[in-house]
Amino acid sequence: MATFDLNNDGVVVIIGSGAGGGTLANELAQKGIDVVVLEAGKRFDLGDIENDEWAMFNKISWLDKRISAGGWHGAVNHPSLPTWIVKGFGGSTIHWAGVSLRYKEYELKTRTTYGEITDANVEDWPIDLDELVPWYEKAELKMGVTGRTTGMPHLPWNNGFRVLAEGCRRTGRKNYNSGPMAINSVERDDRPACQQIGFCMQGCAIGAKWSTMYTELPRAEDTGHCEIRTDAMALMIEHDASGKVTGVVYADAEGNRQRQKARLVCVAGNSIESPRLLLNSASTMFPDGLANSSGQVGRNYMTHATAGCYAVLPEKVHMFRGTAVAGIVGDEVRNDPARGFKGGYTLEFLSLGLPFMAAFLEPGNTGWGRSVARALEQYDRMSGVWVVGEDLAQEQNRITLHDSEVDQYGLPVPIVAKTPHNNDTEMVNHAYEVTAEIYESVGATDVYELPAYPATHNMGTNRMHADPSKGVVNAYGQSHDIANLFVSDGSQFTSSGACNPTLTIVALAIRQAEYIAREMSANNI
Amino acid sequence: MKVRFHRQRPAPADHAGMSRRMFLMTTTLTGVTTACLLGGAGRLSAAALDGGQSATLLRAVQDIYPHPDLLSLAHYQAIVDAVGAGADEDEAKAAALTDGLARLDGLAQSLYGKPYVEVEDPDAREGLLRAFQNEAFFQDVRWTAYFAIYDNKEIWPLFGYEGSSVEHGGYIDRGFSDITFVPQGPTLEERIAQVQQ
Numbered sequence: 191m192a193t194f195d196l197n198n199d200g201v202v203v204i205i206g207s208g209a210g211g212g213t214l215a216n217e218l219a220q221k222g223i224d225v226v227v228l229e230a231g232k233r234f235d236l237g238d239i240e241n242d243e244w245a246m247f248n249k250i251s252w253l254d255k256r257i258s259a260g261g262w263h264g265a266v267n268h269p270s271l272p273t274w275i276v277k278g279f280g281g282s283t284i285h286w287a288g289v290s291l292r293y294k295e296y297e298l299k300t301r302t303t304y305g306e307i308t309d310a311n312v313e314d315w316p317i318d319l320d321e322l323v324p325w326y327e328k329a330e331l332k333m334g335v336t337g338r339t340t341g342m343p344h345l346p347w348n349n350g351f352r353v354l355a356e357g358c359r360r361t362g363r364k365n366y367n368s369g370p371m372a373i374n375s376v377e378r379d380d381r382p383a384c385q386q387i388g389f390c391m392q393g394c395a396i397g398a399k400w401s402t403m404y405t406e407l408p409r410a411e412d413t414g415h416c417e418i419r420t421d422a423m424a425l426m427i428e429h430d431a432s433g434k435v436t437g438v439v440y441a442d443a444e445g446n447r448q449r450q451k452a453r454l455v456c457v458a459g460n461s462i463e464s465p466r467l468l469l470n471s472a473s474t475m476f477p478d479g480l481a482n483s484s485g486q487v488g489r490n491y492m493t494h495a496t497a498g499c500y501a502v503l504p505e506k507v508h509m510f511r512g513t514a515v516a517g518i519v520g521d522e523v524r525n526d527p528a529r530g531f532k533g534g535y536t537l538e539f540l541s542l543g544l545p546f547m548a549a550f551l552e553p554g555n556t557g558w559g560r561s562v563a564r565a566l567e568q569y570d571r572m573s574g575v576w577v578v579g580e581d582l583a584q585e586q587n588r589i590t591l592h593d594s595e596v597d598q599y600g601l602p603v604p605i606v607a608k609t610p611h612n613n614d615t616e617m618v619n620h621a622y623e624v625t626a627e628i629y630e631s632v633g634a635t636d637v638y639e640l641p642a643y644p645a646t647h648n649m650g651t652n653r654m655h656a657d658p659s660k661g662v663v664n665a666y667g668q669s670h671d672i673a674n675l676f677v678s679d680g681s682q683f684t685s686s687g688a689c690n691p692t693l694t695i696v697a698l699a700i701r702q703a704e705y706i707a708r709e710m711s712a713n714n715i
Numbered sequence: 716m717k718v719r720f721h722r723q724r725p726a727p728a729d730h731a732g733m734s735r736r737m738f739l740m741t742t743t744l745t746g747v748t749t750a751c752l753l754g755g756a757g758r759l760s761a762a763a764l765d766g767g768q769s770a771t772l773l774r775a776v777q778d779i780y781p782h783p784d785l786l787s788l789a790h791y792q793a794i795v796d797a798v799g800a801g802a803d804e805d806e807a808k809a810a811a812l813t814d815g816l817a818r819l820d821g822l823a824q825s826l827y828g829k830p831y832v833e834v835e836d837p838d839a840r841e842g843l844l845r846a847f848q849n850e851a852f853f854q855d856v857r858w859t860a861y862f863a864i865y866d867n868k869e870i871w872p873l874f875g876y877e878g879s880s881v882e883h884g885g886y887i888d889r890g891f892s893d894i895t896f897v898p899q900g901p902t903l904e905e906r907i908a909q910v911q912q
Binding site: 240241242243244336337338340341342343344346347348349351352353355356367368375384385386387388389395396503504505506507508510511512543544545547548549555556558559560561562563565566567569570632633636637638639 | 717718778779780781782784785837838841844845848849854857860861862864865866871874875876877878879880881882884885886887889890891892893894896897898899900901903906907909910911
């Protein structure tokens with residue numbers, strides 16, 4: 191691994207080592223561009239991965255102080271855990287399940303498709319699907335996504351998904367399968383085939399699932415053009431009198447403040463930390479925070495309209511055997527306002543281990559007693575889904591900074607406010623009903639409806655928009671206000687779609703790397 | 716959690732009978748535990764709790780996560796011991812626990828004219844506990860019980876959960892797709908054909 195001097199102002203500084211930051215770092219380093227990655231968490235490797243839900247939660251989660259606010263149940267039931275993401279080498283690509291869906295064209299053009307929606311702030315992306323497809327293909331090849339692009343077959347169907355799939359067949363659905371997943375179904379790219387271990391979201395113990403931890407990051411280091419500093423928490427981005435960013439102040443492992451100079455800065459700290467860093471970098475010149483002339487930094491926080499739904503079948507299922515998300519149902523991903531809501535949702539088979547099922551079946555202080563215990567005695571006969579529905583952007587769903595409380599770095603604690611739109615509520619209720627129908631058709635008796643989990647899909651807080659007054663960054667993730675400041679994570683998403691964000695984050699990062707290399711060569715940045 | 720009691724739901728289980736069984740079992744054990752304490756023997760670790768309160772706590776942890784057909788009294792007694800050990804290490808926690816259990820009994824007395832452990836109706840006992848569920852002492856007991864039961868590798872097999880698999884080569888040869896009440900998924904050949912250009 192290369193090392194770069196703190197005063198080297200020719201480097202690209204990337205904040206975060208997950209899907210966005212890790213991919214961007216490798217793409218730039220492969221082109222010979224010098225990169226310093228600042229990762230707030232520890233360095234992990236495969237030896238740190240255990241098949242244990244709580245042990246891994248405690249080991250890898252981002253547990254710095256955060257305040258969960260707004261009208262969603264988590265403000266009460268998960269008051270300090272609004273999100274479920276990773277602090278560490280590889281970021282949330284350690285935790286993600288591998289689902290690699292593309293946006294649909296209408297999901298990128300939500301304002302045009304849905305029109306104006308009361309109490310929402312829905313806009314079009316400044317990119318259309320045709321433009322994204324080649325980048326999706328590059329991402330699929332990089333990550334090893336099962337399906338036509340790679341020619342890698344989808345994974346074999348496990349028990350839990352077979353129950354769901356049969357229910358789909360009996361209720362006339364057509365679009366259900368065990369992919370596309372960024373999990374090797376055959377040995378590929380120096381990584382083994384999936385062994386149906388389960389615990390995908392605790393980190394894949396053999397590296398069959400794509401994660402930047404053992405792909406992009408070590409490969410970037412091997413180029414000699416990338417230095418990754420772990421335990422390096424970015425505190426503030428600095429700028430000069432012309433308004434160009436000049437470097438990043440960060441806390442190192444000993445808590446000492448360091449200043450890494452930079453030619454450009456790319457923010458990829460996930461949708462809480464990225465806007466938080468821009469807001470914390472406010473200056474006399476930029477009193478509302480960096481890149482915030484639109485006032486949209488931190489706003490339009492989207493998770494997904496989401497829920498869990500678990501059915502009890504007449505026979506044993508043992509849903510925990512095999513991949514965590516073993517199948518995807520796409521029939522409900524369409525904009526059909528006759529259903530009572532705009533946009534659509536994906537149903538994804540998701541197994542939970544007994545510990546997490548017992549914690550999330552009924553989260554909060556009320557989750558005990560005879561009904562909960564009775565449900566848990568049916569654990570080995572359960573199959574269920576996670577609902578991934580389009581969540582509408584709303585300005586008031588946002589990240590703000592606490593005015594007095596600070597974290598261990600002395601930074602104001604972020605307040606993460608989320609109130610579901612009526613559209614979300616209608617959609618989730620529809621998803622509960624559809625899921626119950628699907629499982630009833632295969633003999634389900636009781637069906638349990640779970641509320642949203644702390645969000646792993648966090649999007650929108652530095653969104654793209656063609657109009658600088660309505661968004662923070664342009665179609666390349668470049669700040670409208672500051673040419674050498676980029677956003678490289680899911681916070682640049684304009685809409686949430688009904689798909690897991692990682693594939694799109696990676697596709698955008700590959701595209702952004704091309705753009706940055708071009709603009710650097712042309713000396714535009 | 717909202718439960719949908721669906722059209723195909725079988726006849727409700729005989730939960731009243733089950734609870735009655737549980738009640739008799741624990742009432743018996745309560746006597747044993749109290750006797751141990753009075754005799755100065757036994758494994759009761761909580762100096763903070765007297766025998767009566769230990770019995771109340773034992774009844775409460777069974778009502779928090781009642782699994783009379785899966786778990787033994789020893790499982791629940793271990794939770795009581797863990798809660799007691801925690802109280803012994805923290806004076807404020809011990810005070811909150813003894814105060815909370817006293818108020819639980821007080822509420823039972825005022826509503827049913829008897830201490831909590833003597834209330835026979837499990838719904839009534841759960842109702843009494845619900846009155847305290849937003850208090851720290853209760854949640855402390857509840858989460859201790861949660862981890863002792865659902866995050867306990869020795870108990871997992873009783874719920875049909877098999878846990879860690881990487882050391883066994885995963886579930887690929889250990890039943891990941893072994894159910895017979897729904898059709899098989901596509902074969903490898905079919906899955907390959909699906910993705911051919």
